[in-house]
Amino acid sequence: MRRLNPVRNRKQALRVVKELDAFPKVPESYKETSASGGGLSIVTFIIIIILIISEVRYYASTSLKFDCEVDGQYDQKMQINIDMVVAMRCDLIGADVLDVTGQDARYFGKLNEEDTYFELTNKQRFFFNSKKDVNKYLREEYHAIHELLWLTGNVNLVGEVPHRDVPPVGQPDACRLYGSLHVNKVAGNFHITAGKSVPVIPSGHAHLALLIHESEYNFSHRINHFSFGEPVTGIISPLDGEELITHNNYHMFQYFVKIVPTEVKTYAADVDTFQYAVTERNRSINHSEGSHGVAGIFVKYDLSSLKIRVREVHKPYWMFLVRMCGIIGGIFSVSGMLHGVIGLLVDVVCCRYKVGKYKPKSESPAPVQPPTQSYDLSSSHQLPDLSNIPNVSTAPLPDSTPLTPLLQQQQQQPYSDSSIPNSYIPDQGAG
Incomplete structure (x- = not known):
């Protein structure tokens, strides 16, 4: 068996590779700029x-990438974050939660109460109106709120209500309720009404409002913040900046809230929170006209069985x-x-x-004619025209005559000054 020459095989392989070259180089002389x-x-x-x-x-x-799945965390607790002001003194109202399980409201926690003033200063009013305008824009004009709020590097559009820069006059006429409640992950009812709540056997509770005069009822309120789940920086909840004023003592405000569990995993946060949509209704209580009910503020919420997963991803x-x-x-x-x-x-x-x-590109340039006169580089004078000298032949040479012997013969043949006319002899002293 013959052994193949490795050098020859290598050359053939290189030849095949060269034939497959898709980037042939063009010589510089063929390029035109x-x-x-x-x-x-x-x-x-x-x-x-x-x-x-x-x-x-x-x-x-x-x-952001969104996925929907069935919420499997059925035994999870839900946190309600509240910060609102009611135009009644703290000793006249009570706030608690009642859900479908009938569990005692005292196990859900208790909100902090702070006596305050319902009227805002100019600085506080400007802050609250700014929050209201931003929330109104996001709710009515810019529906893709997630693109603005959940991305990494977002800014907190709102903050805490500034403190009063002007000392108040008179006694406090409102109550600020703030804090968090941890409730069961089922439908429920958060409400604020007249009188403190007391437990009722076998379940539930009641509000004692027998000693409160009708003129002291005023459920005008201002919501600074109302959300579910862990607070996420930058998110403005639908009820943030809500303010409702009533001139009727017996008035019922109702908020119907639909909550959607949401898992947010971004480069800035990894939390389990809740989104919600809300519908608001309010009416005056007048039993003689058939408008029955209890004066107060009621937030009735229910949860969705689907869960939204929000993830922040880079494009491929x-x-x-x-x-x-x-x-x-x-x-x-x-x-x-x-x-x-x-x-x-x-x-x-x-x-x-x-x-x-x-000018066409195919037009060739005119040939360059050789000079008919020669010059002496050692002198500034022009040499004479040798065509009239008899010893020098000026007849054209045939194409077959070699030039080298003729040049050598011309160089060996001496020139005589006597054979050149005097008119062609340059003046030696002119230099």
Whole structure:
């Protein structure tokens, strides 16, 4: 069996690889440059740089991905965060929760009570109106709230209510209720009504309001914050900035809330919280006109069986590479075609309408004629014309006559000053 020569096999392999070359090099002598092509190249590079910068910024940002699944955390507790002001003294009202399990409200926790003033200062009013305007815009105009609130690097659009910069006058006429309650993850009713609550056997509770005069009823209220679950920075709940004023003592305010469990996993937070939608109704209580009920503020909530998972993700980097290749290659191809079309139009216009001086590219340059006179580099004088000298033949040489013997013969043949006319002899003393 013959042994193959490795050197020969290597050369054949290289020859095959060279034939598959998709990027052949063009010699420099075959390239033709122009000012229009250079200008178009500069514009092309500028466009490519701008698009690359925009693509880098686009793929460096993050987006939110949403998934829905059945909520399996049925034994989880739910936190209610409350901060609101009611236009009644703290000793006249009571706030608690009653859910469908009938569990004693005292096990859910207790809100903090603080005597305050219902009227706001100018600074506090400006803060509260700003919160109200932002919430109104997000609720009515910008529905994709998540794109603004949950992304990493968001800013907290609202904060705490500023303290009073003007000392109040008179006795406090309102009560601030704030804190958190931990309730069962079932439907329930958070309410604020007249009188403190007392437990009732076998279950439930009652509010003692027998000693409260009718003129002391006023359930006008202002909600600074109302949310479910762990607080998430930047999220404005639908009830934040809500303010309802009534001039009727017996008035019922009802909020019907639908809660959706939400799991938020971003680069800035990893929490289990809740979103909710709310519908508000209110009416005056007048038993003689058939409007029955209990004066107060009632927030009736129910939970959805579905859970929303929110994740912050980066766009795939392979898409970035594909788009980069498409941008660079596409712009170069389009600019090349554009340059060719413009050059074709210019040539057609110049030929058809004879605009400018048109010269075909195939026109060869005129041959360069050799000089008929020679000069002495050692002297500034011009040498005489040797065509009239008899000893020097000026007849054209045939093509077959070799030039080297003739030149040698010319160099060996001496010239005599006597054979040259005096008029052709340069003046030696003129130098």
